[in-house]
Amino acid sequence: xxxxxxxxxxxxxxxxxxxxxxxxxAIALPIRNVKTTVKIQSIPGDIQIRSRYFNGxxxxxxxxxxxxxxxxNQTLTxxxxxxxxxxxxxDSQIPAERGMGSSASTAVAIVRAMYAFFDRPLTKNKLLKTxxxxxxxxxxxxxxxxxxxxxxxxxxxxxxxxxxxxxPINFNGYLVISDSGIKGKTGEAVNIVKNKLRIDNDSRLLxxxxxxxxxxxxxxxxxxxxxxxxxxxNNAQACLRQLGVSHPAVEKLIQAANQSGAxxxxxxxxxLGGCVISLVSDxxxxxxxxxxxxxxGATATWIEKIIGVDFSFEDNRQEAWLCPRTYxxxxx
Numbered sequence: 001x002x003x004x005x006x007x008x009x010x011x012x013x014x015x016x017x018x019x020x021x022x023x024x025x026a027i028a029l030p031i032r033n034v035k036t037t038v039k040i041q042s043i044p045g046d047i048q049i050r051s052r053y054f055n056g057x058x059x060x061x062x063x064x065x066x067x068x069x070x071x072x073n074q075t076l077t078x079x080x081x082x083x084x085x086x087x088x089x090x091d092s093q094i095p096a097e098r099g100m101g102s103s104a105s106t107a108v109a110i111v112r113a114m115y116a117f118f119d120r121p122l123t124k125n126k127l128l129k130t131x132x133x134x135x136x137x138x139x140x141x142x143x144x145x146x147x148x149x150x151x152x153x154x155x156x157x158x159x160x161x162x163x164x165x166x167x168p169i170n171f172n173g174y175l176v177i178s179d180s181g182i183k184g185k186t187g188e189a190v191n192i193v194k195n196k197l198r199i200d201n202d203s204r205l206l207x208x209x210x211x212x213x214x215x216x217x218x219x220x221x222x223x224x225x226x227x228x229x230x231x232x233x234n235n236a237q238a239c240l241r242q243l244g245v246s247h248p249a250v251e252k253l254i255q256a257a258n259q260s261g262a263x264x265x266x267x268x269x270x271x272l273g274g275c276v277i278s279l280v281s282d283x284x285x286x287x288x289x290x291x292x293x294x295x296x297g298a299t300a301t302w303i304e305k306i307i308g309v310d311f312s313f314e315d316n317r318q319e320a321w322l323c324p325r326t327y328x329x330x331x332x
Contacts, residue, residue, distance in 0.1 A: 003041045004117040008108035010034035010094045011101040011149035012177060012268045012277055015217040015236060016210060018193050018243060020160060024211030027167060027218065028149040028156045031177065031304050034100065038109040039089040040117045047072065051090035067134030071107055072114070074133050079118050088113070095300065097183040099269015103138050104146035107131040127151060157218065169221035173229070173306050174286040176257065176278045177268075178298035180249040186270030189245040196243060206239045213239070221306075230263025230279050237266035245271030249297065254278075256296035260289045 009030045016026025047058040049068075054061050061069050076082050088110065094102040111130045115122040131147045148164055149156055155167040196203040213236050220229040237254060240246055246267060254265040257278035262285075265278040278293070280286045283303075290301040 001041055002117065003039060004113050005037060005039045006109050006112035006116055007035050007037050008105045008112065008150045009036075009152075010105055011146060011152075012175075012275070013099065013145075014155070014268070014277070015232070016214040017240065017267070017269060017271065018190070018245065019207045019210035019214070020158070021190065021193070022197075022207050023160050024207060025157060025159050025214045026145075027214055027221075028145055028158065029175075029304075029306070030149050030152045030154070030156075031100065031302065032153075033304050034093050034177075034302050036090070036092040036094060036102075036105040036109045038091075038106075038113040040113045041087045041089075042117075043085045043087045045085050047076075047085065048087045049090065050087070052092065067103065067137035068106065068110070070137055071110060071130070071134035075111060075114050075130060078130075079114065079120060081118060086117075095179055095275075097274075098179055099184050099186070099274045100177075101146040101150045104131060104135055105150040107134045108147060108150045124151065155221070167218060167221065169306070171221045171224050171226070171229075171306050173226045174280045174283060175304045175306060176262070176280060176286050176289045176293065177302045177304065178253050178257070178276045178278070178290075178293040179300040180247065180253055180273055180276065181297070181299035182247060182249050182273030184270050184274030185272040189270040189272045192244045192272075203243060206243055210236060210239050226263055226279065226281055233264030233266045233277070233279055234258070237264075240267055240271060247271065247273050249273065250276055253293055253296055253298055256292050257289050260292035261285050262289050 009032050011028055011030055014027045014029050016024060020026035049058055049061065054065055058069055058072060076084060090106060092102060092106055094100050094105055096102045108131055111127055128147050135147060145158055155169060156164060157167045158164045213232050216232050217229060220232060250267050253276040257265045262278035262280055265276055268275050268277045278289055280289050286303045290303060293301050
């Protein structure tokens with residue numbers, strides 16, 4: 001029996017939540033240690049799914065997984081196999097609604113596995129366009145950021161004007177990601193910021209400050225300046241807190257991490273819950289901070305080494321598949 005296994009990774013926004021909606025840059029990182037794995041086997045009869053959210057025939061899948069259903073059916077049609085019997089085992093380590101790109105990562109792994117199963121070539125452009133089938137159903141008007149980062153192997157710089165490019169870095173440090181256990185509320189957080197900007201000029205200054213901090217982050221990553229990056233993260237969290245998108249559970253984890261030796265900590269994603277990212281200098285510090293975060297109430301923690309990467313100018317290009325208008329909801 002033929003069997004194919006493919007993976008994708010989680011993502012976090014390192015810097016630029018919310019401000020990116022207002023034409024400021026943001027930086028996202030693929031998280032290689034938190035993965036989605038999809039195994040495909042041929043079976044007689046109809047398509048079946050095994051996952052943490054649904055087990056059964058694809059045609060019986062519940063409505064909140066309609067995006068995955070459409071993705072699988074349309075991909076099979078594109079591949080000329082509309083009635084092919086398959087069993088898809090979907091194993092995701094990524095918590096849902098935490099700003100880590102759970103739905104995009106699942107879609108990326110599914111598309112990679114399906115194209116590999118039928119021995120078809122898959123370009124990056126085709127992958128992202130196909131993944132957008134499910135992302136549009138799930139998120140309405142997705143930014144494209146989650147899909148790009150879930151399928152990437154290096155940090156990404158992006159702006160609302162449609163710029164997505166790989167970010168060269170020369171940095172050696174670790175991120176500890178901690179789950180507050182509270183689902184993020186991206187839509188509500190975006191509206192909070194929007195309403196503040198209508199009535200409060202100080203909020204506009206905070207958005208501009210977050211944009212400046214994103215540019216400073218790129219410099220710190222290039223110069224391997226972990227102390228500077230830690231300060232930048234703390235300053236960004238202060239801005240996000242003033243914008244009203246933090247949460248008591250998030251603040252508790254940030255305090256615990258920084259008191260345990262983290263160089264800086266902030267929320268990641270839309271906010272009002274979700275995850276915290278904390279910067280530390282080495283592996284031992286990462287283990288210590290991770291342990292303290294669990295004691296402080298984190299429901300899960302992950303450690304990710306930030307590895308320096310370099311590449312030619314030709315790789316540092318704008319991706320033509322991204323439509324600039326899609327960035328209006330890319331705080332998630």
